[in-house]
Amino acid sequence: MAREHIVKSYDEELQLLNNSIIEMGGLTEAQVNSAIQALTNRDSDLAYRIIDDDDRIDALNYEIDNQAMRMLALRQPMALDLRKVVAALKISADLERIADYATNMARRTIPLSETPPVRPVFVIPRMGKLVMSMMKNVIDAYIEEDADKAEEVWHADAEVDEMYVGFFREMLTYMMEDPRHISTCTHVLFIAKNLERMGDHVTNICETIYFLIHGDRMRLHRTRKTRSDRLLSDIETEE
Amino acid sequence: MNIQSMEPPAAGKDRPVAAPSLEKNLSGELMDNEQMPAKMSAKGLDVFYNGKQALFAVDLEIPERSVTALIGPSGCGKSTFLRCLNRMNDTIDGCSVVGEVAIDGQNIYDRDLDVVELRARIGMVFQKPNPFPKSIYENVAYGPRIHGLSSDKQELDEIVHKSLERAGLLKEVKDRLDEPGTGLSGGQQQRLCIARAIAVSPEVILMDEPCSALDPIATAHIEELIDELSENFTIVIVTHNMQQAARVSHRTAFFHLGNLVELGDTADIFTSPQDERTQGYITGRYG
Numbered sequence: 160m161a162r163e164h165i166v167k168s169y170d171e172e173l174q175l176l177n178n179s180i181i182e183m184g185g186l187t188e189a190q191v192n193s194a195i196q197a198l199t200n201r202d203s204d205l206a207y208r209i210i211d212d213d214d215r216i217d218a219l220n221y222e223i224d225n226q227a228m229r230m231l232a233l234r235q236p237m238a239l240d241l242r243k244v245v246a247a248l249k250i251s252a253d254l255e256r257i258a259d260y261a262t263n264m265a266r267r268t269i270p271l272s273e274t275p276p277v278r279p280v281f282v283i284p285r286m287g288k289l290v291m292s293m294m295k296n297v298i299d300a301y302i303e304e305d306a307d308k309a310e311e312v313w314h315a316d317a318e319v320d321e322m323y324v325g326f327f328r329e330m331l332t333y334m335m336e337d338p339r340h341i342s343t344c345t346h347v348l349f350i351a352k353n354l355e356r357m358g359d360h361v362t363n364i365c366e367t368i369y370f371l372i373h374g375d376r377m378r379l380h381r382t383r384k385t386r387s388d389r390l391l392s393d394i395e396t397e398e
Numbered sequence: 399m400n401i402q403s404m405e406p407p408a409a410g411k412d413r414p415v416a417a418p419s420l421e422k423n424l425s426g427e428l429m430d431n432e433q434m435p436a437k438m439s440a441k442g443l444d445v446f447y448n449g450k451q452a453l454f455a456v457d458l459e460i461p462e463r464s465v466t467a468l469i470g471p472s473g474c475g476k477s478t479f480l481r482c483l484n485r486m487n488d489t490i491d492g493c494s495v496v497g498e499v500a501i502d503g504q505n506i507y508d509r510d511l512d513v514v515e516l517r518a519r520i521g522m523v524f525q526k527p528n529p530f531p532k533s534i535y536e537n538v539a540y541g542p543r544i545h546g547l548s549s550d551k552q553e554l555d556e557i558v559h560k561s562l563e564r565a566g567l568l569k570e571v572k573d574r575l576d577e578p579g580t581g582l583s584g585g586q587q588q589r590l591c592i593a594r595a596i597a598v599s600p601e602v603i604l605m606d607e608p609c610s611a612l613d614p615i616a617t618a619h620i621e622e623l624i625d626e627l628s629e630n631f632t633i634v635i636v637t638h639n640m641q642q643a644a645r646v647s648h649r650t651a652f653f654h655l656g657n658l659v660e661l662g663d664t665a666d667i668f669t670s671p672q673d674e675r676t677q678g679y680i681t682g683r684y685g
Contacts, residue, residue, distance in 0.1 A: 162683045169682065235641055237680040238671050374670025 169234055176226050176247050180254075183219045184298040187254045187261070190216065191294055191357065194264040195287035198280075198350065201272040209265035216258040223251040238374075246371040250301070253360040253367075257294070260353040260360075267346040277343050279329050286322050286354050289315070293361045300365070306372040313365040313379065319358035326351050434461035437632040438483060438602060443497035445478050445487065452478045455497070456658045458651060460602075465624060465633045467647035467664065469640060471679060474653040476636050480604050483634060484520040485513055501602065518545050521595035525607040527587030529579030529594070534571050537579040537590055538562060541598040557597055565593035566623050585616020592623060596631070603627065605635040609642060621646050640680055644668045652676045 164170045190209055197205040227248045230236060236244050271280075293312050300308035327348065334344045369377040436459040445453035453475045460466050460483075468476040478487070485506060487493045499506050506516055518541070529537050538558045541547075548554040558575075562568040567589040571582070579590050588608060595603055605624070609617040624633060624646045637643050643650055643664065650667040652660045652675070660667065660676045671677045 162678060164682050166682060237640060237644075237668050238677050240681045241669060 169240075172226070172230055172234070173240065173243060176223065176230065176244065179219060179223045179226060180247050180250055181298065181302060183216060183223065183251055183254050184294075184301065186212075186216050186219065187258045188291070188294045188298060190258050190261040191287075192291055194261040194268070195284060195291065197265055198268045198271070198287075199284050201268075201276075203269050203272045206265040206268040206272070210262055213258055213262045216255060220251050220255040223247055242371045242374060246367045249367045250364050253363045257357045257360045260357050264350050264353050267350055271343065271346050274343050277333065277340055277347060279326065279333055279344075280347050282322065282326050282329070283347065283350060283354070286319060286326070286351060289319050289322070290354050290357050290361070293319070293358060297361050297364050297368070300368050304368075304372055306369045309365040309368040309372075310377065310379075313362050313377065316358040316362045319355055323351055323355040434464050436460060437462035438499065438501050438634075440479070440482070441498045441500075443479070443482060443495070443499060445475070445482060446494045446496075447490070448492035452656050453482075454656045458658055458661065460632060460634055461649065462632050463628060463630065464649065465628045465635060465647040466649045466651065467643035468634065468636045468651050468653060469638075469643050469679070470653035470659075472638075475656040476651075476653045477606055478656075479653065479658075480606055480634060480636050483602070483604055484517050484522060486522065488513065518598045519600055520602040520604060521598065521600035522604045522606070523588070523591050523595055523608045526611050527584060527591050529582070529587050529590050531578065531580055533576045534562075534579045534582070534590060535575040538593050538597045541594060545598050547598060561593040561597040562590075564596055564627070565589045566619060566626075567593055583616070585612050585619055588612060588616065588620060589623065592620070592627075596627070600631065602632045602634065605633065607636055607638060610638065617642070640668075652679065654679070 190212060193205055193209050196202065197209060227244050230244050234240070293315050296308060296312045296315075299305070300312060330344050330348050330351075334341050366377045369375075438460040440456050440458045443453055443456040443458075444451060456475075456479060458479070468480060470476045481487045481490075482495055482499055483506075487495060495507060501516075501519065504511075530540065532540070535558055538561050539554055542554060542557045548557055559568060559572075562571065567586060570586060571577075571590075579587065582590060588611075592603075592608075609620050612620065621642065624635065627633060628648075635643075635647065647664045650662065650664045651658055652667065652671075652673070654675050660671060660673045662672075667676065668680060671680065677683070
């Protein structure tokens, strides 16, 4: 995208920062994938592993913060370089949050593996698959510096939101039919919410990538957000 | 706003690109400065040194009571442009200027224009502090005296004190106004030169790398001074220090090979320059 710096070590530092983001992206993607696996296969061992592995992502996030801070102080980056450093800070924060949601999913998977499954839980892998593909594509968009791809991923989040709203409605009905399901369903509902929030953080990353490349804000109509909010509030008033 | 690509526009390669201003500026101050009318303007300005062209059709407006920074690699024409603004190039043999430079709409290259009076309206501060080998007082009093700005000693004293105060130097020198200006530290000498420049109440102050010979603390004093002075004066500063341009200016103009490549709000130029050459220069990738 741009020529090399006169000072070579500057390029090396930027490359290092870039590599750290890609590494963190890969690890986070794997955590989300495992969290969905653990839930689907009712695998508590895997869930415990996910919880343990979160430390690695936190450590990487801390390292990226340090790298970026050091570059801001020592290099005083400008223009594209400045956007790269700021983007690294923002993306790593979003990735860290996504990984936290994966850990939350794993935590809830442990009690869920010990209770009989509830029927609507089968929606979760579908939602998970969608979030996984968003994750994969957003990391690709970052690596390929592809703003169009980032925009596409951003749009894909609407489906996740809609799926969540539908799922929420279904779960409410299910819990009303048989209150004995409430405990299990609440866990599942929170898991769905975690996935939905992951999608939101992916859209943040999309916007950051867009800014990184174009130096300008992504200008899109966020009607879908208000729409899903409306759907949810409709449900709440119905009850 | 349209999505701007990072690529330089294919057509009009050597024409300046106006950076799009953000819908919401970072501070209200920037918005105010945007609305400032042009104090000076250059139109189609060409400059030749012994027939060799140093500036190519530069169009540039300098808003009133704001700081405009001129940046670019050595030999890009930024100092040449600065010197056109108060006809300092007249003193250089073999230098010819084509085009128009106007202050308040009046062409300063008009034949009947009084150059001495012009330079009183447009002051200048140079790279190396150059106080006269006279007392601190005399350094500041010299301009007002030759331009007849004071009727008596008391009035002149007042101008000297006020100028030193505005230059942020009065506190440090008020008890030794009779001592030679050359005895001051580098930073103080530069502020003395600024006091000397503002003593004749100019409208525009041109600064040619005013901090390049100063340490960071002295530089910070000058930058603070530039910020304060911009409330009343129109300032144009040439600097090699990009961080300085970013810190002190409201508008930044990037020159390259005698062309004005890009002009825009400083915040835009340093976060999202529109031209590949500007980007290359400010990020340290310039060939």
